Amino acid sequence: MTAPSLSLTWTDHVTGRQGHLVVDRLVRGVASGGLRMREGCSLAEVAGLARGMTMKEALHYNPDRPAGKYIPLGGAKGGIDCDPRDPDAYGVLVRYLRAMRPYVETVWTTGEDLGLTQDVVDRAAAEAGLVSTVQAVYRLLDDEGAARGRLAAAFAVEVDGIGLDELVGGCGVAESVLVALDRAGVRHEGTRVCVQGFGTMGGATARFLSRAGLLVVAVADVKGTVANPRGLDVEALLAARDAYGTVDRAALRPEDRELPGDAWLSTDAEVLVPAAVSYAIDAANQASISARWVVEAANMPVLPEAEELLARRGVTVLPDVVVNSGTNAWWWWTLFGDVDADAEAAFAHTRRSMRDLVGRMLARAEADGTTPRAAAHAIVDDRLPLITERFGWYG
Numbered sequence: 001m002t003a004p005s006l007s008l009t010w011t012d013h014v015t016g017r018q019g020h021l022v023v024d025r026l027v028r029g030v031a032s033g034g035l036r037m038r039e040g041c042s043l044a045e046v047a048g049l050a051r052g053m054t055m056k057e058a059l060h061y062n063p064d065r066p067a068g069k070y071i072p073l074g075g076a077k078g079g080i081d082c083d084p085r086d087p088d089a090y091g092v093l094v095r096y097l098r099a100m101r102p103y104v105e106t107v108w109t110t111g112e113d114l115g116l117t118q119d120v121v122d123r124a125a126a127e128a129g130l131v132s133t134v135q136a137v138y139r140l141l142d143d144e145g146a147a148r149g150r151l152a153a154a155f156a157v158e159v160d161g162i163g164l165d166e167l168v169g170g171c172g173v174a175e176s177v178l179v180a181l182d183r184a185g186v187r188h189e190g191t192r193v194c195v196q197g198f199g200t201m202g203g204a205t206a207r208f209l210s211r212a213g214l215l216v217v218a219v220a221d222v223k224g225t226v227a228n229p230r231g232l233d234v235e236a237l238l239a240a241r242d243a244y245g246t247v248d249r250a251a252l253r254p255e256d257r258e259l260p261g262d263a264w265l266s267t268d269a270e271v272l273v274p275a276a277v278s279y280a281i282d283a284a285n286q287a288s289i290s291a292r293w294v295v296e297a298a299n300m301p302v303l304p305e306a307e308e309l310l311a312r313r314g315v316t317v318l319p320d321v322v323v324n325s326g327t328n329a330w331w332w333w334t335l336f337g338d339v340d341a342d343a344e345a346a347f348a349h350t351r352r353s354m355r356d357l358v359g360r361m362l363a364r365a366e367a368d369g370t371t372p373r374a375a376a377h378a379i380v381d382d383r384l385p386l387i388t389e390r391f392g393w394y395g
Contacts, residue, residue: 038277049278058379070332194217287309
């Protein structure tokens with residue numbers, strides 16, 4: 001892959017906090033990728049995430065099939081080095097978006113990511129003078145009004161009290177797990193899962209897997225790990241979490257156990273789902289993992305050296321660029337008109353797309369004798385030249 005098209009660092013004149021924007025690649029003059037906020041967020045981290053977005057967009061474009069209405073974009077990412085709980089965080093976010101306004105208006109479509117919710121991003125964007133965080137893509141739409149109406153309607157849909165936009169990503173992660181189990185001949189019922197992080201992605205993943213018959217035996221948040229070898233009450237935990245994914249321990253049952261924060265790594269489970277911060281699994285702590293699959297719901301949670309060591313031990317890592325790509329794809333399927341503002345239609349489309357993509361990746365890995373991540377990269381390498389040839393960099 002080539003070097004990023006744009007890489008910049010901004011310094012807030014009020015707090016001295018820094019923010020970053022990396023546009024890894026443009027397709028038709030536009031790039032897609034969320035905005036995260038966390039203490040310690042670096043330019044290198046944002047660059048890696050932007051490269052991942054380029055891959056996600058390419059992976060959801062299948063040139064061998066009749067194209068849907070959505071055509072892929074390039075990849076980008078934004079990041080702010082600030083704890084979202086900091087009293088200054090919202091002001092920093094507004095000023096960052098004001099500074100990035102020329103890019104959001106013309107080339108960068110963005111939305112919620114780690115540490116931020118879409119409603120907060122939208123409110124800050126309005127204060128920063130933006131029409132929308134995805135306005136750069138409007139010029140590519142056949143009917144802007146209808147498209148914006150579909151997306152607004154979709155964001156208003158709730159399922160059991162949780163917004164559709166908060167569920168589709170976890171639906172995609174869960175389907176990735178189910179495909180891996182199916183290919184290995186492992187029954188869904190009773191297969192044990194541990195989820196690290198219980199925010200938007202982790203919570204939705206736990207819900208879909210639990211409803212598919214799997215046992216969620218452990219959940220980790222900033223307070224520690226909650227575990228029950230017979231299965232946690234996922235719905236009760238979802239109802240008891242705050243906006244940051246922290247579970248109120250008063251909702252635990254007598255048989256549920258509270259364990260230290262790092263206990264999630266060594267949980268006795270077949271599937272481990274890191275769904276929180278990047279770089280959570282390193283060369284040292286990977287030795288604690290006994291799961292058969294590590295499924296990356298978070299972005300870049302497994303460091304490369306850890307993944308190599310896990311592979312040597314027979315642990316399969318399903319990579320983030322495939323596993324957690326459902327949220328980004330759903331935005332565009334909805335905006336461009338491939339799905340309507342309907343939960344069941346969105347879930348069905350997500351499941352079909354993820355089942356095809358994960359199956360294709362695992363088949364390629366088996367055929368090439370390599371890892372799922374290497375197989376995903378190989379698929380991207382096949383598709384990017386075709387995307388460039390058919391749609392161009394700058395539109």
